[in-house]
Amino acid sequence: MRKLFVLALIVITTPLIADEGMWLFNRPPRALLKQRYGFEPTQAWLDHLQKASVRFNSGGSGSFVSADGLILTNHHVGLDCLAKISTATHDYVATGYHAKTTAEEVKCVDLELNVLMSIEDVTQRVNAAVQAGMSAADAQRARRAVMSIIEQESTQKSGLRSDVVTLFQGAEYHLYRYKKYTDVRLVFAPEVAIAFFGGDPDNFEYPRYDLDICFFRAYENEKAVRPAEYLTWSTAGAKDGDLVFISGHPGRTNRLNTLTHLQFFRDLTYPFTLNLLRRREVLLDTYAERSLENDRRAHDDLFSVKNARKAYVGRIAGLQDPAVMKAKGDTEAALRQKVESDPQMKAQYGEAWSMVDKAFATYRPFANEFRFLEGGIAFNSHLFTIARTLLRLGEERAKPNADRLREYRESNLESLKQQLYSEAPIYEDLETVELADSLAHWMETIGADDPLVKQMLGGKSPQERASELVRESKLRDVAVRRQLGEGGKAAVDASSDPMIQVARIVDARSRELRKNYEDNVDERLTQAYAKIANATFKASGGETYPDATFTLRLSFGTVKGFEENGKHVSWRTIIGDTFEHAAAHANKDPFELPKTWMAKKEALDKDPTPFNFVNTADIIGGNSGSPVVNRAGEFVGIIFDGNLQSLPWDYQFDDRVGRAVAVHSAGIVDALTKIYAATDIVKALTGK
């Protein structure tokens, strides 16, 4: 223990260690790759990988893997769609699905996929909008305005979805243009029992035996898309020691964060989030256990909650380790020392850390109320979210584009409406249970005598009020939503829908909190971190990468096993051992293999085909479904998890024992062929 501890200190304080980095496609780690692996990616290699990569806006990654528009992602990324198209009598999650013909492919209800077509650095234009001496509030407004204008111009010119992405927490701004797919259809999904084999106990663990895959097909004008770029399938797949690349959409990391910022996470944000997640987990577990239909309805939410809970437990555990915090503190002290000792750097960046401290001192007193109201924790309800969106859509559209709340900017409205008018089912019972509990949670935290709480409850208990609101609101009807959404402010103002009324009650205070957050917290952090990022560039001198932002990134690493509790864990598992892993847990849920697998037990018991494997590439939540490719740019696997040791990658990468976990391309073909007889898909992938 002691040895590992000392080593950790040394390694952690060295910047850019090992295979670290979630690199921008317009700024790949050329020198690093050449030096460490003798590999020099061409622009064509990069463009091919970039345009074969797909973002799932429901949260996750994927890739085009065939000439006729097949997209491969994880089952757990596809789960959102699978749950929304399932019914009490046809449960795509439990039974899996295989469309034998294109006619049998099932259309997702509100899925939007994005493919990154180009990146343009617009930092200068954004920064030029913010003038010296502006108040924080004015700076915030000016920056938001110019970003909305850039996006709207780009959308009008290119017809593509255009997002200005804030990188390095505010040091740079890049314009990302995406091709958008909104007609996406389910082609193949295995049973959840094998996709998520081992369930919560095996989640974030390794070795694993999961067929965590799902095939969709993109359509345009009712025809299967022929994508410009798609990945060639490697039937051999990844091998021990291979250099591999991962192209995907890591959601969020916090590696640039100052010590104050991490302490705030450790002491406030993460404990709060974990309490919330545990509360929802117990609530949903209790609901799900009551009947098989309840279990089906809650499955997707419950998966997300348990997955997040386990990830946060791992993250907070790292921050609660004094050695980790000391290492972070030492790195920060070294950088500050460099800044202090250079008069020019001191003038430019010196005050950054105290600006971060001030931002959190400002945030602390209203953080809870902000999360409950503007963050919506008090109203865990699809109907409330719809009501608030309708209310604000009416108000925001009446303003000039540059002045709107960011999610209502002109260039985002199409995507926003796809969500707002979604035909995804809303279950009255589950909606009531969740809203009642979240209202009670709000009441417990903010106080039963808070005027807004009292106004919201109107003399009723949270249970009674939630039940009444869900029962009486008409917003489950998509036609009603459309009528209000398209009718503008006047239509919404005229509505007496109880959920809209409720959204009205909290909206003034909620907007006030958001403004306070944006002007006095977010803006201060943006300005401070721009300084810290620039100081880090100068101090390090080398190539670097920004924290994750759910935009396309390139990671690289080596396929290799690791040591755990003194034992070597192999780089890969094999299909045959899946049956043994089930038997070791008495084949009981969540280790109960589906019938399709049990039927092939004797045939596959010794099957040595690689199933899952690990590598050292740098990933985080959002990378789920990312393709793993080899030097030739061929598909050799698909990321679906990280091991427990990778959880602190949130704020500190370390690949001595942390690993990304993937399904192997050979294992996929093996299962599709031998278990599912999905020869059509195999042919589309491999040509055979």
Place this chain on the structure above:
Amino acid sequence: MRKLFVLALIVITTPLIADEGMWLFNRPPRALLKQRYGFEPTQAWLDHLQKASVRFNSGGSGSFVSADGLILTNHHVGLDCLAKISTATHDYVATGYHAKTTAEEVKCVDLELNVLMSIEDVTQRVNAAVQAGMSAADAQRARRAVMSIIEQESTQKSGLRSDVVTLFQGAEYHLYRYKKYTDVRLVFAPEVAIAFFGGDPDNFEYPRYDLDICFFRAYENEKAVRPAEYLTWSTAGAKDGDLVFISGHPGRTNRLNTLTHLQFFRDLTYPFTLNLLRRREVLLDTYAERSLENDRRAHDDLFSVKNARKAYVGRIAGLQDPAVMKAKGDTEAALRQKVESDPQMKAQYGEAWSMVDKAFATYRPFANEFRFLEGGIAFNSHLFTIARTLLRLGEERAKPNADRLREYRESNLESLKQQLYSEAPIYEDLETVELADSLAHWMETIGADDPLVKQMLGGKSPQERASELVRESKLRDVAVRRQLGEGGKAAVDASSDPMIQVARIVDARSRELRKNYEDNVDERLTQAYAKIANATFKASGGETYPDATFTLRLSFGTVKGFEENGKHVSWRTIIGDTFEHAAAHANKDPFELPKTWMAKKEALDKDPTPFNFVNTADIIGGNSGSPVVNRAGEFVGIIFDGNLQSLPWDYQFDDRVGRAVAVHSAGIVDALTKIYAATDIVKALTGK
């Protein structure tokens, strides 16, 4: 909804409604029973029931039901013992047990049973020790001292366990003398799958189909006890409309609480407790899911946690209902008005409510720290509890009896040591998981920079520190505990056991918090509630009963069904319908019937024997296992639950829809005969 709401206000504000009351055996509701049911219990009737009743000190109730010392309780009351005597290879919980001969009966490891032999009112002597003008701290000390002396005198004179019980929150003090049984052996338990059929989803619900029973036998000097009193078995059992009585040990109610006190529960105590319970539930669920052996190890704890969580959710829901709080407030206002309008009452009781307010204002700033340190929430570990007990045992025994912390008073040492030297297994892995999480919880709540937190962790993460402490402590060895426990202060002072060291680190602060609580919160509440109770006596003028104190109480009520969502719910379920209830949930855990039952499915599918039934008697947690008797004092059933609507009975009884839930005596005999062929037990119970 509106109608029920108004009705609730009217009924709730009326004192002593319906079949309310957990009555003292030395002050039964004679007038009430005579007036309402024309029933006049004789002293012999009362003595018989009292002495046939048994308290399980692990938490619960039971009764002697045969001449040869058979004791019947709930399976979930026996669960603590069942878990402690089970091993990885012999799981009494899962498989159930039936000792065919007395030689096969399995001895429990640390179970203590108490039978109440006599009650003596010692209020005057206790009150005489507290002199006018004493400070709160001195009053607290004087009262505690005289209680310890009374107990020690009684134990020496009678040889019986003697406890001075604080009743009416301090208005009265009664001396309870118990016969104690510490050699208790398991005779029969069904499988947990039928004892707790329906699991957490069906817990606190009705209709139910649970064989929640367990038979033990008491021994003295290696011989089966021949109890002075035991209950005669009624083979017919309870019928619809019957007057029934329940003799058991309700743990705790809060009905006398002021509005301030209930608000403190609603806003602080209950949310805190619920967060803690949810945290432990998720932790234990996660641990249990990893393997079947983990599941076995965690079963008992997990049951307790889920059961408590569901109960607290019901309780807080009531307090979060403004109508309930208004009714409580109205009742309180009426009483205060009476007190204010009578100069003598005003002088005696007038300041009581502001004393309660002051007590909570004092408590609020240190409530969290108190619960974490003295309440032990920071150290969720058997080994820590043992270490603290050893440390304090050494210190407290060196003091005069009257000056000791109450649990170390001379008359309690025998019971305390039975727990301390228990051979119950302590699992290193589970112990580590629980301690690590509770240390992290403490760190999150009190702050990573708290000096005690830092000292306790010693530069390590909670996980690392917990792992080290559990691995290196020798206190799992009962011989080591005995050596330290019997060696006194010198032996404990000399110990370098890491868990004892850790107990030492927090002990000074922990004792300081306890002293602050006892002197400034508890004592103020005792004095205030003595006033409020006496004011209530005077104002009501009739018979009354104190809040529950885990001492023997008599409740009464009527066997009858209730209305729920507009439908009538029958007073009883039948054995035959159990199979249908399982099928409605696809026979999946927790609705999976054990093999013994499935084997008899065809034979019993239509069996009309009553299985579970409900009645209106007033119960609460701790009443589990209480016998239900008829006018003749015969055993007609055994309490095992209350329905959801009974959960607010914590602070307000209401039997319009709230019900106590019991297993029917005929159902027990039916199952023992037809499923388990336990003819020996049936003969002991019924003579047939």
